[in-house]
Amino acid sequence: MKIVVIGGSGHIGTFLVPRLVRAGHEVVNISRGTHKTYADAPEWQQVRQVVADREQEDREGTFGDRVAELQADAVIDLVCFTLGSATALVDRLRGTAGHLLHCGTLWRYGPSRQLPISEHTGSGTAPVGDYGIQKDLIARMLKEETASGGLVTTSLHPGHIVGPGWHPIGPLGNLDPAVWYTLSAGEPLEIPGIGVELMHHVHADDVAQAFEKAVERRDAAAGEDFNVVAPTALNVRGYAEIAASWFGQTATLETVTWDHFRRSTTPEYAEAAWDHLLRSHCLTIEKAIKLLGYAPRYEPEEAVLESVRWLIEHDQLSVAGPLREG
Known part of the structure; x- marks a missing residue:
């Protein structure tokens, strides 16, 4: 065609x-x-x-x-x-x-x-x-x-x-690169809400x-x-824990109010986080599987990891240590 x-x-x-x-x-x-x-x-x-x-x-x-x-x-x-x-x-x-x-x-x-x-x-x-x-x-x-x-x-x-060449929506529902440094260093990360909000x-x-x-x-x-979408969705806590593990760290997460979070970051990052986490989306792909034969290759964490690895390799993301192999 x-x-x-x-x-x-x-x-x-x-x-x-x-x-x-x-x-x-x-x-x-x-x-x-x-x-x-x-x-x-x-x-x-x-x-x-x-x-x-x-x-x-x-x-x-x-x-x-x-x-x-x-x-x-x-x-x-x-x-x-x-x-x-x-x-x-x-x-x-x-x-x-x-x-x-x-x-x-x-x-x-x-x-x-x-x-x-x-x-x-x-x-x-x-x-x-x-x-x-x-x-x-x-x-x-x-x-x-x-x-x-x-x-x-x-x-x-x-x-x-997500994919190689651009920044993924991160564990806080925004594009703040400092989140990746914090998790890679094993430092405390403040999360707004209760941490079970979803992103797909x-x-x-x-x-x-x-x-x-x-x-x-x-x-x-x-x-x-x-x-x-991917076969599964990530919530804030799970996403942060998985991301920290890529650097051999354990995520230390501190729950804060939205008012506190807004005061601690930029208006742009606060608004993006609110927009993503308020929606808390998890979608089914049953229809696409049945009618189209859709068969996604990537779980969400695999897709994000590929993006993060590309950014690090191309000096577009600052982290505290190397990614673990495997």
């Missing part, structure tokens, strides 16, 4: 585009051309690159034309963040493309109420925050589009994506796998939405 990937130079595309090429597809990558992929792969030499500013062309009303003119069998949209942008693309591709696949987020669900959260069973609450609200609206619009006999669509909703990570290659399988199983994926 001819497959257009919008935003293929990012986290997911780094792994997805080479997968699609290896599967024998003709691949076109639309991106701003300002970002290098996170990992090199020889398959990129076979990919046609199209440079475009999606935001600007959305404002001008021309982006849908650009995509439609490529006459793709499938379009994978990894960088759509508003209902208006998604609707404009659907309207233009209706009748011209065989399948539109959209990348959503686990933040389409609000704070957890019943675990694990499944797609549209009432176990997930309404999203909070514009990012999650928009992604949920897009997913619902896509489902209705296909159900009404329009464009065949699928939405996939990853967890907190996923390796970028497992997300890529899910997209590849959704392309291959178009009929099964048509009109559906899927959670795409």
Whole structure:
């Protein structure tokens, strides 16, 4: 098939585009051309690159034309963040493309109420925050589009994506690099809340796998939405304990109030921690396993460790000691 990937130079595309090429597809990558992929792969030499500013062309009303003119069998949209942008693309591709696949987020669900959260069973609450609200609206619009006999669509909703080349969401639900130093040194780590709040990570290659399988199983994926996460989720205490053990340390965790935590860190890190831990997400992947054959390779701690090891090896993360082997 001819497959257009919008935003293929990012986290997911780094792994997805080479997968699609290896599967024998003709691949076109639309991106701003300002970002290098996170990992090199020889398959990129076979990919046609199209440079475009999606935001600007959305404002001008021309982006849908650009995509439609490529006459793709499938379009994978990894960088759509508003209902208006998604609707404009659907309207233009209706009748011209065989399948539109959209990348959503686990933040389409609000704070957890019943675990694990499944797609549209009432176990997930309404999203909070514009990012999650928009992604949920897009997913619902896509489902209705296909159900009404329009464009065949699928939405996939990853967890907190990790992999080599970027910082993972850490044990406190933020990107504070000092957390890793504290754990690697065996020093006390202050944790807000009670330490059982959950985070559900996923390796970028497992997300890529899910997209590849959704392309291959178009009929099964048509009109559906899927959670795409690791087989298990980590809570704050467990995550911190596992991370400390990578450095031969035992985590010393001190529970503090949220007010105390906010005073002890930056507003950015405090807000990120609150956003992640308030939601306390744990999702089921039963639907993706059954309909797509999704088979994630990475448990969350394995995915995070790969990311942390890469950051240390490339002098992008300061820690107190070396990672243990094995």
